Amino acid sequence: MTQHTLTQLIKKINKTHRGLGPLVAMNLVAAKAHKCILNIAPAGCGKSVSTNTIAYLLKDRAKQYLSITLAGLIRVADELSEFGGAVIIDDLGAEKSEWSRTATLEVLAHLTYSHHVDKITQTSRIQISGFYGSAHVNIQPIMMNSLVQAPSWVAVVRDKIIRYYHLIRPAKPKKSIPSVEIDFSMPISEVAPPKHKGRLWYQLIMIGLVQWSYARCLEHIPDMLRACAALDGRNQVNLSDYRLLVKLMKPMQLERYILTSYSLEGARTFQNDLYCLLVELASFGEPTLDTIAEDYKVHPETVRRIAKSYPEWIWIKQNSPTRLCPTEWTQKVFKICGVNQRW
Numbered sequence: 001m002t003q004h005t006l007t008q009l010i011k012k013i014n015k016t017h018r019g020l021g022p023l024v025a026m027n028l029v030a031a032k033a034h035k036c037i038l039n040i041a042p043a044g045c046g047k048s049v050s051t052n053t054i055a056y057l058l059k060d061r062a063k064q065y066l067s068i069t070l071a072g073l074i075r076v077a078d079e080l081s082e083f084g085g086a087v088i089i090d091d092l093g094a095e096k097s098e099w100s101r102t103a104t105l106e107v108l109a110h111l112t113y114s115h116h117v118d119k120i121t122q123t124s125r126i127q128i129s130g131f132y133g134s135a136h137v138n139i140q141p142i143m144m145n146s147l148v149q150a151p152s153w154v155a156v157v158r159d160k161i162i163r164y165y166h167l168i169r170p171a172k173p174k175k176s177i178p179s180v181e182i183d184f185s186m187p188i189s190e191v192a193p194p195k196h197k198g199r200l201w202y203q204l205i206m207i208g209l210v211q212w213s214y215a216r217c218l219e220h221i222p223d224m225l226r227a228c229a230a231l232d233g234r235n236q237v238n239l240s241d242y243r244l245l246v247k248l249m250k251p252m253q254l255e256r257y258i259l260t261s262y263s264l265e266g267a268r269t270f271q272n273d274l275y276c277l278l279v280e281l282a283s284f285g286e287p288t289l290d291t292i293a294e295d296y297k298v299h300p301e302t303v304r305r306i307a308k309s310y311p312e313w314i315w316i317k318q319n320s321p322t323r324l325c326p327t328e329w330t331q332k333v334f335k336i337c338g339v340n341q342r343w
Contacts, residue, residue: 019168
């Protein structure tokens with residue numbers, strides 16, 4: 001049986017850019033399904049290379065910006081009206097205002113979901129209509145806390161976007177994009193709706209429920225299944241699409257463990273330090289204190305102090321050099337989230 005086109009693409013990317021294949025594939029699915037995706041990972045983990053690859057693969061279907069603010073969206077409103085391609089923002093954190101970051105993501109989430117936006121601020125008005133494209137936004141974990149603490153996270157953003165937690169830091173980062181191609185021409189509208197039954201369907205629903213309400217799962221998951229089929233050049237969804245999407249969505253489940261809620265609809269807290277340490281453990285197995293300290297430009301004793309605050313996740317191997325090791329619980333979560341799964 002011929003492998004799924006996206007599986008082939010993931011394998012090819014992983015040969016030259018370790019662990020980056022699933023991130024690129026998930027962004028391709030989001031682009032074809034017309035979704036807003038938030039790519040979350042520390043600096044140096046390949047977010048920009050991934051979205052640069054998407055821009056290359058989509059060519060004239062992509063509009064790429066280093067960063068963009070709410071005021072910037074107003075300036076390009078005419079370009080985005082009646083647009084069906086991908087809007088790519090390399091770094092949402094480049095905007096220093098917390099309010100502007102939150103407002104920008106809120107607009108992008110509403111735009112991709114509702115296909116239009118009419119927002120009036122104190123100083124201006126943004127109007128975009130006929131938008132049937134996707135949005136791809138890169139952000140570092142340190143910026144997540146202000147996003148999830150905003151009232152709009154629950155009220156507007158959470159149910160409308162995909163949060164993809166990329167857990168792999170390359171030992172030898174590459175600025176060049178992978179040498180891959182894909183046929184993006186088949187419209188998702190030509191793919192028939194998938195069946196809402198079977199073990200894999202309910203597995204997708206259970207993963208989706210980590211991030212979305214059940215009603216939104218019934219919207220997002222069929223769209224992504226149809227996107228998988230379209231990217232494989234088929235007008236019918238088959239079992240290979242279900243299997244592929246289950247594997248692609250596994251990292252989304254990390255949100256259950258690193259986002260802390262204190263009320264049903266109130267502010268959340270994103271555990272940034274824990275997430276950064278999990279990236280190191282997932283990438284290197286048992287990294288030394290010095291390795292982590294170099295990655296985050298802090299003193300090794302700072303790494304030790306932070307690691308000690310997460311005893312259920314990390315234990316410290318007191319040898320020379322001192323290393324951080326995953327607990328059995330961490331290894332279980334990594335398996336749930338698809339770390340080291342085979343493609």
